[in-house]
Amino acid sequence: ATPTALMVASGRGAQLGIFLKGHQALDASREVDTVVFDKTGTLTNGALDIVSVAVTAGHSHDNVVGAAATLEAASEHAVAKAIAAAADPDAGDVTDFVAEPGRGVRGVVGGRHVQVGSPRWVARGATVPTDLARARRDAESAGQTVVYVAMDDAVCGAIAVADTVKPSAAETVRELRRLGMRTLLVTGDNAAAAQKVADEVGIDEVLAEVLPDEKVARIERLREEGRVVAMVGDGINDAPALVTADLGLAIGRGTDVAIAAADIILVRHDLRSVVEALGLARATRQTIR
Numbered sequence: 001a002t003p004t005a006l007m008v009a010s011g012r013g014a015q016l017g018i019f020l021k022g023h024q025a026l027d028a029s030r031e032v033d034t035v036v037f038d039k040t041g042t043l044t045n046g047a048l049d050i051v052s053v054a055v056t057a058g059h060s061h062d063n064v065v066g067a068a069a070t071l072e073a074a075s076e077h078a079v080a081k082a083i084a085a086a087a088d089p090d091a092g093d094v095t096d097f098v099a100e101p102g103r104g105v106r107g108v109v110g111g112r113h114v115q116v117g118s119p120r121w122v123a124r125g126a127t128v129p130t131d132l133a134r135a136r137r138d139a140e141s142a143g144q145t146v147v148y149v150a151m152d153d154a155v156c157g158a159i160a161v162a163d164t165v166k167p168s169a170a171e172t173v174r175e176l177r178r179l180g181m182r183t184l185l186v187t188g189d190n191a192a193a194a195q196k197v198a199d200e201v202g203i204d205e206v207l208a209e210v211l212p213d214e215k216v217a218r219i220e221r222l223r224e225e226g227r228v229v230a231m232v233g234d235g236i237n238d239a240p241a242l243v244t245a246d247l248g249l250a251i252g253r254g255t256d257v258a259i260a261a262a263d264i265i266l267v268r269h270d271l272r273s274v275v276e277a278l279g280l281a282r283a284t285r286q287t288i289r
């Protein structure tokens, strides 16, 4: 892009809440033929609500939720915010806090080892009480996201949370497809929750239960196939994928890490900005001629 094209695009973009980091963004946006979406906080609102809490025998609801909420107070993940809001973070001092992107969080809360995260990660090497396994299965088949809570290495709780799809998501996907673009949903969440969102917004390629580096691998494969890939995401877990894509678009309410990794920042919550951002280069060219 010429400096003039960039200036014009930047001006137009700013009015639409679209911020370009440089001319590469403009050049890449012209060529994009594939758009990969993150799910939580990107296609969905990312304001999750707790739907149900199951606690196994020998544990109290308040202890499990209290410990989980106290630990999650230190995380900026959408699931964490829902859980942190469910109880006062007063289960004790948190030390040794570790957030593992795409998996969950762990740390010592009031002297006890607490872990909250994806069932696959928390249950690794542990026995899951049948009541919790059942609670997980029921919630996941309803398209909800489930996290397990473990205390001192014993899985003791299953928390189901639910999200809502952004009103602009279906229209955005429809428009991208009308423009001839291939669309994909790539998420760390469970397959049923991913499929539910994909059905609602009209995306037919879904890759679920993937870690951040597997999101990267999927994008690399698309590029090897000759696709020019835009990635739209909001979380720390999306940062590597945003960098790997030809064009990274970060949702402005996302994490600083995602914003730093992207080529384009979308300030608005409305996903139609994605279509506008991809059209910016084309529109600018016509304006200049």
Ligand code: ADP
Residues within 6 Å of the ligand: 038, 039, 040, 072, 075, 076, 077, 079, 080, 099, 100, 101, 102, 103, 104, 105, 116, 117, 118, 119, 145, 146, 147, 186, 187, 188, 189, 190, 210, 211, 212, 235, 237
């Ligand atoms: P997405 O691709 O939908 O943004 P992530 O890759 O961030 O999802 O996370 C994948 C899964 O890991 C989540 O569905 C959740 O089960 C778990 N997870 C990640 N971070 C956290 C956290 N802070 N607390 C609890 N669970 C988490």
Ligand code: MG
Residues within 6 Å of the ligand: 038, 039, 040, 041, 042, 233, 234, 235, 238
């Ligand atoms: Mg996300």
